[in-house]
Amino acid sequence: MVSDITLGQYLPGSSFIHRMDARAKILLLITYIVFIFLCSNAISLLLVALFTLFIVLFTRISFMKYLKSMRVILFVVLLTGIINLFYGSGEPLVEWWIFKVTAAGIYNAVYVIVRIALLMMISAALTFTTSPSDLTDAMERLMKPLAIIHLPVHEIAMMMTIALRFIPVLLEETDKIMNAQKARGADLDSGNLINRVRALLPVLIPLFISSFRRAGDLAMAMECRCYNGGNNRTRMKVLHFSSVDLIAAIVSLLVFSSVIVSNIMFKNPFV
Amino acid sequence: MSLIRAENIRFVYGEGTPFEKVALDDLSFEINEGELIGIIGHTGSGKSTLVQLLNGLLKPTSGKIYLNDKNIWENPKKIRNIRFKVGMVFQYPEYQLFEETVYKDIAFGPKNMGMTDEDIDKAVRSAAGFVGLRDDQLDNSPFDLSGGEKRRAAIAGVIAMDPDVLILDEPAAGLDPLGRDALLSQIVDYHKTRNNTVLLVSHSMEDIARIADRILVMSKGRKYMLDSTRNVFSKGRELETIGLRVPQITKIMMMLRDRGMNVDPTALTVERGFNEIVNYLS
Structure with missing residues (x-):
């Protein structure tokens, strides 16, 4: 797995x-x-x-x-x-x-x-x-x-949090898609390097698409709650x-x- | 002769790690050719694990699964052939679409089987017909389809392999009521036309009651019962103890019966219940 x-x-x-x-x-x-x-x-x-x-x-x-x-x-x-x-x-x-x-x-x-x-x-x-x-x-x-030199510190930190948060989700998703394609006879574990890379396409394309979909959904959800990061934001855990x-x-x-x-x-x- | 036979299968996730979890234990059953079997059970009862074992995506920790009296793990290198014979539609299958056109996506399975182009064409068009996709939609990108159509395209991708057994894991989840009914009718049509075996995992007792011949009830990784739909749902109280319920109409009929109305308490569909009540009243 x-x-x-x-x-x-x-x-x-x-x-x-x-x-x-x-x-x-x-x-x-x-x-x-x-x-x-x-x-x-x-x-x-x-x-x-x-x-x-x-x-x-x-x-x-x-x-x-x-x-x-x-x-x-x-x-x-x-x-x-x-x-x-x-x-x-x-x-x-x-x-x-x-x-x-x-x-x-x-x-x-x-x-x-x-x-x-x-x-x-x-x-x-x-x-x-x-x-x-x-x-x-x-x-x-x-x-x-570093914010003094106009580095978007909060946004960078937010992106890191989101990236870390989604690693397990994406792993699980990969597992699911691999199983689904295997059930349709995709051969992921044999053949030479070129064939193997080609065999990964049916896994990678759905994975990319769902990542974009998730990113879109998440951005939309954040917008809906009027998220704007950065200044004067207080924290739940200090x-x-x-x-x-x-x-x-x-x-x-x-x-x-x-x-x-x-x-x-x-x-x-x-x- | 039974088509699928499971003998004392046991499956453990993460064996030998601290996260070890027994998903299935001592499970035996037989499924005959041409049956439409419903599989029900509470969340975590092992339904999804079971169906993945049946088409060889998971290997049982112990016990054996026979397809046509042949152990499916007899030759692990040939497990792909089992996957072609036992088609599997996962939950939310629309997320597995990847090709440029719907046609190519449906053709992915048949192509992997090594069919000729002509056979592939036939298989794709007949599969698309079963799930109600129009011919002109086959040349579209699968990503331009609506949610329900994507689901149909993905199911067609499995049907196109013409499996002896078709397993569907919650095929109607997240669809609107109309789409749900349409999809289920198409599955029943497909089952009747091809006369093959269908296993349907679902949380909706109404759906299962409507179409299944027999029902396999799972509880905590074990077989709770495997019986005709009517017999299973006549044991409403037992089902409730393992966190399941009977279809709403059956529940109503049982309550009417308890209050002294002489109606059949095992009416499984609304039409049937309606007729029973009309008969009683007239």
Whole structure:
């Protein structure tokens, strides 16, 4: 079934991380990403990795879920790792034709794999613990300053909310249409690439049409209720910074400053 | 000889995940050739799952389904042939239309079956005739048709494959009363002309009472009963315990009977009920 995909999946709960303000989570995530690329040696990377595991544990969501969310990008991670493996400088340890593996290569490969894995995990922690509406709401608040340069912040956030909201609906719709065409003998699972793409047309065309229809209906419904976004709009759920966020911010700052300290104290042997 | 035979079928959604849900359990029944069977049941009773099992879109977790005494999953690679024999019209089938013209859309199924152009032409025109689409509409884009006509075009797309069994899941849902009656009459006509087997899933007891020979009543993933239409609706109180009701006219006749009027309490159609009351009064 198509609906097996875990994509930006929200898993409701009441853990420490769940209770954090979405804005705080996004800001800390951005800082985290910056720091993951600032880690210049194994010790600081290990520090960030431990911090990540700590967060993952605190979300009280089974580790399997995180592994599943990484399955999608496994190929990309491995490919980047392998490319890095052959691009190290210095004395080759193993040499074959144009490929040579150096100690720096191995180091870089492991490094890049760990970095991407951590990135995926922490992003998953965000989407697992934050409902899509909170997430877009927070983004809107954070992007508000950009309204000065006439960026339609509210409209962008609204579009994101709608897009996220309709992912499961469209998946279900795809499933239905696929079944209907299969019942008429459409062969979706065999043949060469060109035939397969052609076989998808009977699924894609109805899907596009129904998406347009839905978009039209939704726009009409919003117009009927006199929706106009943006200025002076109040919210049903107001975001609040709380002590939870303060604690999270302090812990993160401690971790990030120790990353800086370890970067200064220990030098990367290969740079 | 029975055309379709289900033996102890069980179907579980998402087996082995936390979302595991038993949709059908220990379901056995036989359907004979040429019958018009109504399938009724409360929401979530497993009707839609059942019909998808019958044409091989889903595979039973355990148990077997026989078509003409042949297990339909005997050769999983040939399951497409079963889908041609057991035509399936889903709920709101108008959303599956995709071709440039109505003609091409109806021809999609027959083409997949590998029919010759001549046979396809015959199949398309006769299917369009059954559902009441005019010849000049065949060259239009399916998206220019009205809602009801789209529905007809989609149903024609399945009828054109000339299946031995035609399954319709809520074919009249969302149509106006006139369109509803017309569509049901066309289904009955089709059933009588081709003399094939039709399975009709519906929430409307009135529709089912009007056209079905026998009724399969589903409740919580199990067969509650499979009996003649008359017998099923004579058990009005039992049906109410599983969240179903009898046609309104039958209900009225039962109440009249309870109050001492000597009328047939199982009158299934308004005409029949009317005649019963007239007879009693005269």
